[in-house]
Amino acid sequence: MKLYGSKTSPFVRKIRVLAAEFHLPVTFIPEDPWAKSELLLGLNPLGKVPVLVMPDGQVVYDSLAIIDALDQSRDEAQRMIPSKGAKRIEALQWHVLAHGLIEAAVNRLLETRRPDDKQMPEMMVREEQRFARTLDRIEHQLAGHPVAAGSQPGFAALMLGVAMLYADFRYPHDWRATHPHLAGLIAGLEERPSFTQTGPTA
Ligand SMILES: N[C@@H](CCC(=O)N[C@@H](CS)C(=O)NCC(=O)O)C(=O)O
Incomplete structure (x- = not known):
């Protein structure tokens, strides 16, 4: 999975920390959200980071949605957020x-x-x-x-x-x-x- 974001963004850091702690296969790709690159705007019309691209190409943005997507990829017993x-x-x-x-x-x-x-x-x-x-x-x-x-x-x-x-x-x-x-x-x-x-x- 690819994670687009900037090093100074705490929203991005939430994902990077969880990915490291829980050994999730996430590759960090630096992206300055203030530059509003075509790449970023193509991925996320809000023009914000973090953005996650899943192995099947599905694009997820907003840090909580990304956390949820990562969590759903794990066994239920290991989830960061219990299912109910x-x-x-x-x-x-x-x-x-x-x-x-x-x-x-x-x-x-x-x-x-x-x-x-x-x-x-x-x-x-x-x-x-x-x-x-x-x-x-x-x-x-x-x-x-x-x-x-x-x-x-x-x-x-x-x-x-x-x-x-x-x-x-x-x-x-x-x-x-x-x-x-x-x-x-x-x-x-x-x-x-x-x-x-x-x-x-x-
Ligand atoms: N609710 C979003 C907030 C993301 C956000 O505001 N990211 C900042 C980076 S710190 C950003 O991309 N700002 C660019 C902009 O507001 O145009 C999340 O949790 O992912």
Whole structure:
């Protein structure tokens, strides 16, 4: 399978990390989504990465759809997202929280990149508040309900790891001191090959 994406995109990194952790046969092909190449627009009219091309040529875009496609290619017992029931909802909700953190950090970054006279500080504050609220909720949930303990980090830990390491990269602030359960959950992930091989400067 071929995965088109940029090294700095956290949406792409979600897929690369999962592919490495779960030994999925995914080949990474660099593609700058801002250049809007004919290739990218032909694959995905939204002009965004990640895009996955499956062995039979089927094209999948949007990171969650890609995660689902990869998951469906595995035995049911090995799935990252259980196929039904409360556990499925729980896994998807963890994904939503991690993905929402990424979106907030990306939106904040894009606002900082607009020309000075076009920036809207209230938009940055809005994203920072969204980020902070979500972190607090995650910390609260982890305090009462630890996820993915053990030597093999689970889906929630990996997705939150991608989100928080992206924050360290593009929105650095001291969230660890105030969110120790989250800090503990993702501690050490950055040393795993799935993370060292997929970082923005790897
Ligand atoms: N919901 C999409 C978001 C993907 C996305 O926004 N990717 C960014 C890269 S970080 C992109 O391609 N941006 C180009 C653009 O917005 O034109 C997903 O989860 O895959």
